[in-house]
Amino acid sequence: MKVGSTLNIALRALRRNKMRSVLTALGIIIGVAAVIAMVGIGNGAKAQVEAQIASLGQNVILIFSGSTTSSGIRTGWGGAGTLKIEDAEAIRREVPGVAAVSEEVVSTTQVAAGNQNWFTRIYGESADYLDIRQWPLSDGAPFTAQDVRSANKVCIIGRTTASQIYGNDDPVGQILRIKNVPFTVTGILTPKGLSTQGVDQDDVVIMPFTSAMKRVVGGTTLRNINVQIGDGRQIAAAQQQIISLLRQRHNIRAGRDDDFTVRNQQEIADAATATTAVMTVLLGSIAGVSLVVGGIGIMNIMLVSVTERTREIGTRMAVGAHGSDILMQFLIEAVTLSSVGGVIGIVFGIGASQILSSYAHWPTLISLSSIIVAFMFSAAVGIFFGFYPARKAAALDPIEALRYE
Amino acid sequence: MKNGEVVKLIDVYKTYHTGDVDVHAVRGVSLEIQRGEFVALMGASGSGKSTLMNIVGCLDRPTSGRYVLDDADVSALDRDQLADIRNHKLGFVFQSFNLLPRTSARENVELPLLYGAHRLTNAQLREKADAVLASVGLAGREDHHPSQLSGGQQQRVAIARALVNDPEVVLADEPTGNLDSRTSVEIMGIFQQLNERDITIIMVTHEQDIAAYARRNVVMRDGRILKDFNVTQRFDATAELGKIAPIDSEL
Numbered sequence: 034m035k036v037g038s039t040l041n042i043a044l045r046a047l048r049r050n051k052m053r054s055v056l057t058a059l060g061i062i063i064g065v066a067a068v069i070a071m072v073g074i075g076n077g078a079k080a081q082v083e084a085q086i087a088s089l090g091q092n093v094i095l096i097f098s099g100s101t102t103s104s105g106i107r108t109g110w111g112g113a114g115t116l117k118i119e120d121a122e123a124i125r126r127e128v129p130g131v132a133a134v135s136e137e138v139v140s141t142t143q144v145a146a147g148n149q150n151w152f153t154r155i156y157g158e159s160a161d162y163l164d165i166r167q168w169p170l171s172d173g174a175p176f177t178a179q180d181v182r183s184a185n186k187v188c189i190i191g192r193t194t195a196s197q198i199y200g201n202d203d204p205v206g207q208i209l210r211i212k213n214v215p216f217t218v219t220g221i222l223t224p225k226g227l228s229t230q231g232v233d234q235d236d237v238v239i240m241p242f243t244s245a246m247k248r249v250v251g252g253t254t255l256r257n258i259n260v261q262i263g264d265g266r267q268i269a270a271a272q273q274q275i276i277s278l279l280r281q282r283h284n285i286r287a288g289r290d291d292d293f294t295v296r297n298q299q300e301i302a303d304a305a306t307a308t309t310a311v312m313t314v315l316l317g318s319i320a321g322v323s324l325v326v327g328g329i330g331i332m333n334i335m336l337v338s339v340t341e342r343t344r345e346i347g348t349r350m351a352v353g354a355h356g357s358d359i360l361m362q363f364l365i366e367a368v369t370l371s372s373v374g375g376v377i378g379i380v381f382g383i384g385a386s387q388i389l390s391s392y393a394h395w396p397t398l399i400s401l402s403s404i405i406v407a408f409m410f411s412a413a414v415g416i417f418f419g420f421y422p423a424r425k426a427a428a429l430d431p432i433e434a435l436r437y438e
Numbered sequence: 439m440k441n442g443e444v445v446k447l448i449d450v451y452k453t454y455h456t457g458d459v460d461v462h463a464v465r466g467v468s469l470e471i472q473r474g475e476f477v478a479l480m481g482a483s484g485s486g487k488s489t490l491m492n493i494v495g496c497l498d499r500p501t502s503g504r505y506v507l508d509d510a511d512v513s514a515l516d517r518d519q520l521a522d523i524r525n526h527k528l529g530f531v532f533q534s535f536n537l538l539p540r541t542s543a544r545e546n547v548e549l550p551l552l553y554g555a556h557r558l559t560n561a562q563l564r565e566k567a568d569a570v571l572a573s574v575g576l577a578g579r580e581d582h583h584p585s586q587l588s589g590g591q592q593q594r595v596a597i598a599r600a601l602v603n604d605p606e607v608v609l610a611d612e613p614t615g616n617l618d619s620r621t622s623v624e625i626m627g628i629f630q631q632l633n634e635r636d637i638t639i640i641m642v643t644h645e646q647d648i649a650a651y652a653r654r655n656v657v658m659r660d661g662r663i664l665k666d667f668n669v670t671q672r673f674d675a676t677a678e679l680g681k682i683a684p685i686d687s688e689l
Contacts, residue, residue, distance in 0.1 A: 038552045049540040348536040351497065352550040352599065353525020355518045431497050435536065 367419020
């Protein structure tokens with residue numbers, strides 16, 4: 034087949050009708066731009082959620098106390114105090130592949146310094162906690178394993194707490210009274226912003242869990258244990274070993290429910306990203322509808338074009354065009370319109386999402402794969418919606434076509 | 439230059455089935471046209487001359503009978519094979535020119551080359567088209583669109599398009615039907631010049647004084663050939679133009 038010639042013919046035909054070509058492509062331009070921008074917004078939101086989940090730390094397994102009690106009352110995660118400090122130590126000692134463990138207790142209480150006070154969350158943690166959560170300090174020093182062993186009255190605070198209590202003063206080295214116990218602030222955390230649930234993660238005081246249990250929270254049980262696994266491939270195995278170790282330590286007979294709940298980071302991430310994935314699909318399909326409408330626009334114009342150009346088709350056949358030449362010509366015209374429209378649409382879509390992220394501060398993420406998919410889809414739209422008019426043109430009888438008025 | 443007949447129709451019939459009625463458009467036509475002839479095919483409307491022209495032009499196939507074009511039987515070829523024959527061996531000139539709108543004269547003339555078997559570069563296409571356009575007196579107007587050309591000039595572009603593939607036969611269907619009488623004579627002049635160069639021309643017309651520019655007239659009626667004769671008092675386009683010119687200058 035004379036593909037080169039046919040391409041030449043098709044491009045000449047499109048050039049002859051510049052305005053119509055541009056208007057036809059406009060449907061595809063808008064469709065593809067919408068798909069690119071919408072999927073970009075969806076993916077941006079998803080990436081943001083994933084980044085927040087990742088801020089929980091790499092390869093982390095969370096063990097929450099509670100789930101059921103022997104009396105049959107289910108208390109929810111962290112409710113019943115079934116996790117002991119010894120459980121955490123046993124995990125540290127006996128589960129292979131464990132890189133770090135942080136015992137966690139949580140409380141909310143009033144904190145004060147000078148004439149300022151503030152209601153905030155208190156986290157009791159081990160010295161490894163900041164490493165597990167990959168949460169560096171912006172100033173000062175973290176508490177140490179020695180501080181944990183000695184239950185020293187030291188703490189580090191988040192940016193929000195710092196500014197509420199100390200304003201513009203440097204909090205490092207200052208005294209913070211928590212339940213009337215004076216703690217020394219040793220460091221400030223780098224800001225993390227809002228969590229996926231909308232909680233200000235910087236509104237926090239973190240101290241050794243021993244100090245928290247002894248002086249703030251009271252009690253002898255942990256709310257949860259954060260375990261970091263060195264190698265991501267061992268997470269599933271480690272999770273199983275933790276479950277069997279804790280069942281054994283808690284004397285749970287076979288067939289009875291666990292009195293603790295184990296979740297790994299991936300499960301939490303999956304749940305959190307499910308919503309944004311649904312949003313991405315929803316936005317993408319709405320935009321996809323406009324792409325299909327654009328394709329129907331191409332078919333419409335091509336059908337009109339076939340009728341309007343009947344005599345031209347007859348002339349082409351009279352001078353030696355095969356039916357297949359005519360078919361290819363109209364198909365190439367349709368595909369050229371849709372794929373050029375696709376490329377322009379991709380540019381517009383990227384531009385639109387840039388504008389959205391800079392003015393509306395929505396995070397957008399345009400992946401190469403979404404660009405390729407959008408382009409292939411727009412070309413496919415051209416083939417699909419161009420085929421019927423092209424076949425109609427190719428099937429014309431040259432004598433009838435020449436006589437057509 | 440080969441000799442002998444270029445078009446040979448042997449007992450050709452063409453019947454259309456429209457509903458219950460069979461229309462016998464051509465009923466047993468045998469016709470031989472030699473190379474280098476200039477034939478006018480005449481007849482009233484409904485005489486079958488257009489149907490016969492479509493068969494000669496390989497746009498249609500006879501219901502029965504044989505059609506030998508340039509020593510090859512083309513009566514049983516399929517659509518695509520007929521398209522190739524039209525491209526290589528035939529050139530078409532239509533009553534309403536049938537030029538592509540918003541397309542330069544050059545690109546219109548290039549059209550048959552694009553569907554030809556030989557792949558030509560854009561430069562080769564251009565060279566061939568411009569040469570043929572010059573031969574019909576349109577040098578300098580290669581970039582004009584049909585809307586920028588007069589009827590006569592448009593028909594010259596169409597003739598150039600018919601000639602660009604060096605056809606065996608040029609087929610003209612009422613080539614002067616849309617032209618005024620002076621331009622008609624000009625177009626006949628071009629046909630006569632082409633015929634001097636031994637190009638075979640078959641022209642459908644219903645006008646007696648246009649047919650008089652041809653060498654031979656074939657008159658049809660009711661699907662059969664009624665008369666077939668050589669033109670004795672042939673018009674010469676150059677002479678006729680000389681007669682018309684003074685009238686034009688008075689206007």
